Structures are given as C-alpha cells and as structure tokens.
Amino acid sequence: MGGFTTILGMTSVRTTLRPPRHQFDARVKPWWRAQLALSYGVIVVPLAVLGLLIAPARWWLLGPAILFAVIGLASMALPAWWHRVHRWEVTDTAVYTLTGYFWRTWRVAPMSRIQTVDTTQGPLQRSFGLSTVVVTTASSAGAVKLEGLEQAQAEELAARLTELTDATPGDAT
Amino acid sequence: MSDETTAAEALETEVPGAPWLKLHPDGLKATALYLFGAGLVIGTPIAFAIATGSLLLALLIVVGGGLLVIGAVLAYEAVRLRATRYRVTESRVEMVTGVFFKTRRSLARERIRSVDLSSNPLERAFGLARVKVGTGETGSGSGSSTERTLLLDSVHKTEADRLRAELLRRAAAETGPDGEQRLATWEPRWLKYAPLSFLTPMLAGVVVGAVFQVADWFGKGGLPVEIVAGLLEEYGPWAVLGIGVVGLLVIGAVGSLVLQGEAWWNHRLDREPGGTLRVQRGLMVSRSLSLEERRIRGIELVEPLGVRAAGAGRLDVVAIGLKTDQEGSDLSTLVPAAPLAVAEAAAEAVIGPIAVDLAPHPKAALHRRVRWGVAAVVLLAAAAAAAHLLWSLPALLSAAVILAAVLGSAFALWTAFDSYRSLGHATSRGYLVSRCGSVRRATVHLDRSGIIGWRVRQSLFQKRMGLMTLDATTAAGRGHYAVIDADEHEILDFADGAVPDLLRPFLVRDEPHGG
Numbered sequence: 001m002g003g004f005t006t007i008l009g010m011t012s013v014r015t016t017l018r019p020p021r022h023q024f025d026a027r028v029k030p031w032w033r034a035q036l037a038l039s040y041g042v043i044v045v046p047l048a049v050l051g052l053l054i055a056p057a058r059w060w061l062l063g064p065a066i067l068f069a070v071i072g073l074a075s076m077a078l079p080a081w082w083h084r085v086h087r088w089e090v091t092d093t094a095v096y097t098l099t100g101y102f103w104r105t106w107r108v109a110p111m112s113r114i115q116t117v118d119t120t121q122g123p124l125q126r127s128f129g130l131s132t133v134v135v136t137t138a139s140s141a142g143a144v145k146l147e148g149l150e151q152a153q154a155e156e157l158a159a160r161l162t163e164l165t166d167a168t169p170g171d172a173t
Numbered sequence: 174m175s176d177e178t179t180a181a182e183a184l185e186t187e188v189p190g191a192p193w194l195k196l197h198p199d200g201l202k203a204t205a206l207y208l209f210g211a212g213l214v215i216g217t218p219i220a221f222a223i224a225t226g227s228l229l230l231a232l233l234i235v236v237g238g239g240l241l242v243i244g245a246v247l248a249y250e251a252v253r254l255r256a257t258r259y260r261v262t263e264s265r266v267e268m269v270t271g272v273f274f275k276t277r278r279s280l281a282r283e284r285i286r287s288v289d290l291s292s293n294p295l296e297r298a299f300g301l302a303r304v305k306v307g308t309g310e311t312g313s314g315s316g317s318s319t320e321r322t323l324l325l326d327s328v329h330k331t332e333a334d335r336l337r338a339e340l341l342r343r344a345a346a347e348t349g350p351d352g353e354q355r356l357a358t359w360e361p362r363w364l365k366y367a368p369l370s371f372l373t374p375m376l377a378g379v380v381v382g383a384v385f386q387v388a389d390w391f392g393k394g395g396l397p398v399e400i401v402a403g404l405l406e407e408y409g410p411w412a413v414l415g416i417g418v419v420g421l422l423v424i425g426a427v428g429s430l431v432l433q434g435e436a437w438w439n440h441r442l443d444r445e446p447g448g449t450l451r452v453q454r455g456l457m458v459s460r461s462l463s464l465e466e467r468r469i470r471g472i473e474l475v476e477p478l479g480v481r482a483a484g485a486g487r488l489d490v491v492a493i494g495l496k497t498d499q500e501g502s503d504l505s506t507l508v509p510a511a512p513l514a515v516a517e518a519a520a521e522a523v524i525g526p527i528a529v530d531l532a533p534h535p536k537a538a539l540h541r542r543v544r545w546g547v548a549a550v551v552l553l554a555a556a557a558a559a560a561h562l563l564w565s566l567p568a569l570l571s572a573a574v575i576l577a578a579v580l581g582s583a584f585a586l587w588t589a590f591d592s593y594r595s596l597g598h599a600t601s602r603g604y605l606v607s608r609c610g611s612v613r614r615a616t617v618h619l620d621r622s623g624i625i626g627w628r629v630r631q632s633l634f635q636k637r638m639g640l641m642t643l644d645a646t647t648a649a650g651r652g653h654y655a656v657i658d659a660d661e662h663e664i665l666d667f668a669d670g671a672v673p674d675l676l677r678p679f680l681v682r683d684e685p686h687g688g
Contacts, residue, residue, distance in 0.1 A: 015665040017629065018681045089679075096679055104636075106629040109646075110675050113625035137625045138493075138648030144626075 017106050020089035020096045028148030031128040032079035038124075040072030088146050090157060092164070095135050095144050109144045112168040113137045117161040119154050133158055193258035193269075199299040200327045204250050205243075207295055212239040222390075259325060261339060266306060268323050278323050284308040286468045286494035288337045289504075290461040292327070297459060302333035306340060307494050341449045341463055357488075357508045357519040359440035359454070366510035367433035368426035369479030376432075377425035401569070410568040414576065436460075437509045442519060450490070450523065452507060462504065468493040470623030470649035471604060472507075472520045472527075476614040480510045488516045490523070491619060491650035505650065520618070527618055529606050531597025537638040538658035539593040546589035550582040588612065598656040598667065605645060605671045607656045617654045623647045624672050631661065643668055 044065050051061030081101070089096045095109045118134045125131065131154035133146040149157065220228070220235040249272055257270040267279045289305040296302065304325040328336070388396045404413050438456035445451050448466040453459070471491040480486060488508040495505045503509075508519045520527050557578035560566065566574065592611035599606045605624065608616040628644035635641060641661040645668075646653045656664060669676045 013682045014662045015669070015680050015682050016662065017665060017676075017679055020679075091678055093678065094675065101633075103630065103632045106679075107626065108628075108676060108679065109626040137646065139625055139646035140652035141628065141644065141646045 017098075020087040020098050022088050024083060024086055024088065024146075024148040025130060025150040025153070026083070027128045027130055027150070029079040029083050031125060031130055031148060032082060033076055034124055034128070036072065036075050036078070040068055040075070044069045044072065086148075090161065095146075095161070097144055097146065107144045109135055109137050111161075111164050114161065114165040117158050117165065119158045121151070131155070133161075135161065191260045191262045193260045194332075196254050196257050196259075196325060197299075197301055197327060197329045197332070198254060199329075200254055200296075200301060201247065201251055203295045203299050203301060203327075205247055208243045208246060212243055218390075257325075259323075261336070266323060266340065268325070280306060280308050280323055282340065285340050286465055286492070288340050288463045290333050290337060290463075291455075291458060292330070293458045296327055300330045301327040302330045303327045304333050304336055337461075337463055341445075341447060341465060353446070354444040355441060356444055356450075356522040357440075357442040357511070357515065359437055359509065359511075361438075363437075363485075363509065363511050364430060364434055366480050366483055366485045367430045369477075369483055369485075370429055370433070370510065371477055371479070372429040372432060373422060373425040373479075375425070376428040377421040380421060380424050380428075405567075405569050410572040414569060414572050433509065436503065440509065442507050444522070450507070464490065464492055464495070468649070469523065469620075470647055471617060471619040472524055473618070473650070474513075474516060474520060474616040476513075476616075477510075478612050478614075481614055484513055485510050486513045486516045487511065488519050488523075489650075491617065491623075491647070491654075493649045495650065524604070524618060524620075525602065527601075527604075527606075529599045529601035531599045531606065531608055532663075534593070534596040534598075534658055535639065535660045537640055538596055539590070541634070541638060541640065541658060542589040542593050543586075546585040549585035553578045553581045553585070596658060598659060598664075600667070600671050605654075607654060609655070609657045619645060619647060619654050621671050623649055624675075627668055627672075627676055628653065629665075629668075636661070641665075645671075 047061050047065035047068070051058050051065055054061065085099070085101045087098045093111050095107075095111070095114070097107045099105050099107075114135055115138055116134075116136045118136075119131050120134060121131045125148075129151050130148050131151045133149060133154050135144045135146070137143070146154075146157075216235045216239050220231045223231050223234070252272045253270065256272060256275075257268065259266070259268040261267075261282075264282055265279050266282060266285070267277065269275060269277045285306055285308055287305075287307040289307065290302045291305075292302040304327075306323040306325075308322070325333075325336075327333075384397050385394065388394055401413070401417075435456045435458070437454050440452070440454035443451045443453075444466075445463070450464045450466060450469070452462045452464075454461075469490055469492045473489040473491055474486050475489055476486040487506055487510045489505045490507050492505065507523065508516050511519075517527060557574050560574050561571065588611045592609070595609055595611055595614050597606075597608045600621070601618075603621050604618045605621050606616065606618050608614065624645045624647055626646040628646055630642045630644065631640070635658065639661050640658045641664050642658060643656040643664050644653045645655075656667070659667070665676065665680055669680060
C-alpha cells in the first residue's frame, strides 16, 4: 500500500496536497467586508458617540474609537486575500476544503461518511445572495463548512450531496 | 418480589405492546435518608452561624425550613416515581416521565451502545441501582449536541442486571454463549500509582483554597496569612516553603489515594458473551459499564508523567457513544493506572496485538519544541526579575518566585526533549497508531475503518520547518486523534496508506527539483 512506497520514495518523490479546484463566489468579498464593518462598528460607534457627548472623557473615548476605526479600515483589505486563499471542491467521493493562510487547514470528508447536509443563510448573507453549506459527519471535529456559495449553486450542491450520501450504504460511523 | 416476576415475564415474552413497568418504590426511602443526612450536614453550621441570640430559635428556624424543603423535594420525588413508566419492546426502549410536563423518551434498541449501572451506598442498602442507557448519538453541528440517553432512577438490582443483559443481548445469539472472560483484574497494590497522578497537586491546591474559605466563613480571612507570617519569623523562608510544599503534597497524595481507591476498588474488566465489555468497580458507589464491542474504534494507552515515571499506564477505550472530552471523566477508562505490561495485555485482549515500531518524527519537530522551551525560560526569568524589580517582595514570596522560575525553566526544557521522544506514528494491521505528549503521553490505536475524514493542518511556522499535523476524525472518543509535527510529505503518504482512496484524489506527487 501507500505506506511502502513512502519508505522508498521519500527522497525522490514529494507528496503534496493540491489546492481544491474552486474559489468561492466573488460576492463573499463584500459580505466579509460587511461582517468586519459590523463587528468593528459595534465597538467604534458607541465609543465615538459617548466621546462626543461626554466632554471630560472625550479623548479617552475618541482615542480608542479612532484606533479601532483604523484597524477596521485596514482589515478591509483582508477579504480579497481570503478569497484567494479559501477554496473548496466536491468530487464524487469526497468534500474537500482549504482554509486559512497562517494556519492552513485542509479538510476531507468522504461522501460515505456524511450524515447531514444543511444549507443556512443569515440575513446579511441573503442580502448578498449567498448561502452556506454545512456538511457534518459523525465526528465532532469532522464538519466541513462551505461559506459563501452562490445561493442557487448552494442549493444544487446540497441536493447533489444528499443524493450521493443517500446512495451510499452504512451508518457512517 | 411479585413486581419483579411480572417484569421478568414481560421482558421475556417481548410482545410488541409490552406492559409498562414502574421504578422501585424504595427509591423514595433512599432519597429521604439522603436528604436528612444532607440537611444535617448543611443545617448545623447554618444554625450556629445565625444564632445571634438564642440557639433554640435558630434551631427552630433551620429545622422548620429544612423540613419544608425536604418535604417538598420528597413530594416531588414521590410523584415522579409514580409517574415514571418504562418498557422494553421488541425494537425500542421507552420511558414516560415528568411531574409537571409529561415527557416521553424512546430509544431504538439497535442504537443502544452502552448500559451503565451505578448505585451509591444508600441505594445499595436498599438493593437499588440506576440504569443509564446510552445511544451515543452526539450529532455534531446542526443537530442536537446532547447525547441521547435514558436514565432509570432507580430500579431493583436484579431488574437492572436483567435490563443490562436484555438490552445488550442482540448480538449474543450470533456468537453463542461462551462464558465470561476476565481481561483484567485490579490489584490493591496498584493504588501506589494513585498519589503520582495529577489529582495530588490539584487536591493540594483545593486544600489551600478550602482553608482560606473556612477562615473567611468565621470572619477571620487573614488568619492563615498571619499564622504563616509567624512561622516565617521563627524558622526562615526556605524551611517553611519546603515543609509547606511537602505537607500539602502529602495531603494531596492521601486525598488522591482515597478518591482513586473508592473509584477503582474491586475493578474488573470482563468480556461477556454476546460481544460486550464490562467494567465493574467502586468501593462506596459501585459502578458498572457495559460496552458493545462493535462500537469500539480503538484504545488509548495513557501515561501521565508521574505514573509513567513509575512504569505504569492506564487503558482508555475509544468507543462511539462514550464521551471522553469532559475533564476528569473516567468513564472511558478500562484499566486504571497499572503496570504497563498489564495495561498492554488488557489492550491486546481488547483489540489484538498492539506491538509496533513507531516512525520517529523529523528533527525539526525537536527544534520547534526546544524553541518553545527557551521562550518559556525567557518569559519565566523576565517575570521573576520584574516581580523583584517592581515590588520589594517579602522573603517567602521571593523564595517561592525564584524556586518556581527555576523549576519551571528546568521542566520546560526537559519537556521539550521528552515530548519529541514521544512523537511517533505507524500503521499496524487495521490500526493507525500515534503517540504524543510529555505531561500526558498517550498512544492511540485507532481502527482505520473508523476514520471518517482527515483534517490536515500546517501553520506558517510548520511550513517553514517542513512539518505538518494530521488529524484523523472519527465518530468515537474525542472525535479526532492527531499525528503532530510529522514530515509534510511523508505524512500525506502515510494518510493515503492508512485509509485507501480517501486522500488520493487530492495528492500530487512530484520530483523534488522541478523534475
């Protein structure tokens, strides 16, 4: 099996993981930016408002508000980069994803072990026409999330996955 | 007794509309005794605490209040006991319960993975036992995250034993009765490993906390500090520190001995006809866990530092439906700290031969650990120096800080080398074997057919050092088991070999120099 070729082949052949084929829909970039804007806004806006209202503590409040606003603005560059990094692929036998750059994680969930396929769509996601497909296995660590698929594509994919997993026998443990 | 015979008949005939059975009425007596005992323990200090004027009045208030609470709880318990019904039909176990709201729980019998009996001393006096039926459906992600269980609290011991046999009997017909087989028997001398466990320092810490808490109750929160300060003046810092630490550790060791002795007294591990493993144990609270063998996906040999130093280890099972992620849970333990040879023999009895040569990990993994160790030393030294520069520490504190920093540094460096020595992985027969850890060294043997996915991780630091971490996900035990810091190319071939065809489509093999 593969294990034996390893010993012989370690010096001559290098095995690597190829990246999954697909990128997420380009609309994930504005969606991620909106999420970032919201999470920073929750901090910045109250601080700024309080800073303008409470004169004695003005700079103690406006200072952090400006700091967070700058960090928030800088983080707007991240989604474009994430979009390049995060990838996904569904073959006839497995779901395969790659996430992260500083901490890269490849996940493989075989079709035969998939238990449930869910599509979810938050209010923010809906406004961008995006959906999330969550594929769970019987392992507490095995869930694979495809965040930011185009809505129709997500539904089609979920239907296909459900069909494929229904066709595979076994109790998936 | 007549109740039980009808119960037995009902179970044996197994008509689809099997009659409903009740919990044992003696449960109420056990609960009452327990409540009165607890009331005495809790109520007495309260009575003294609130006795500003007359003790009699305080007693009256406490006794009255206590009786009221106990009465209410007992009334609830009585209704619950009467309202609860259960039955075992051909395909399901059902229970109807609830005082205010009727709830009905129904488990498919084919999904039952464990039956757990336990009884505390009171329940044992009445011949009662609690029966916990587990399906181990943990449903990650979207579904409910709670395990589906059914708890019968409580039934007569003979009924509990019959239920256990009945619910796990399915496979028995296939294999045929071949009698029980003893896989491991606990020996009292294994108790010597108990003080070496991490319970010892933990209990020592608890004792310190408790002393302050009790002093605080009596409004003298500063008293322990004053006593220590007095001792310091008389004997000097090192003597007090040394004797204090040793004394606390002795107390912790005794506590650990008592707790572990209670938990594991009279432990035995059996293989029962029909393919179930059964762990029985306990001095005061007797516990029994039955586990279907076809739910077992491997074993884990765990060697915590102190126990490992004594050449011992414990055997845990990796099984579907047994949660092991809770801290301090010993539910999945098949054999407690025992001589390593005994633990290994028990492991072989459970899953077959386990001897295998582990492939060592690249030297880069060692470098990574040494770097962490050096970083820890620098941090500790800086913290100790800062503490001395910022505050003028009293002698004892200064001694304690220096001692802690020196010991911590030595340990950080030692553990770097030790944890590298622990690293290793292999495949043997149907199993993936991975070992890691220094403080808690664990060797997992994971059934390769139980691997239901891969999670491969590589941080930027790992990438620069050519390392990679492979996580095998599984439905059993902790849910995932890792091979940490292996060679980034070799580990992929390893994964590919361990579970054929799963990773293959996503692998590329190329010649190293542009080939």
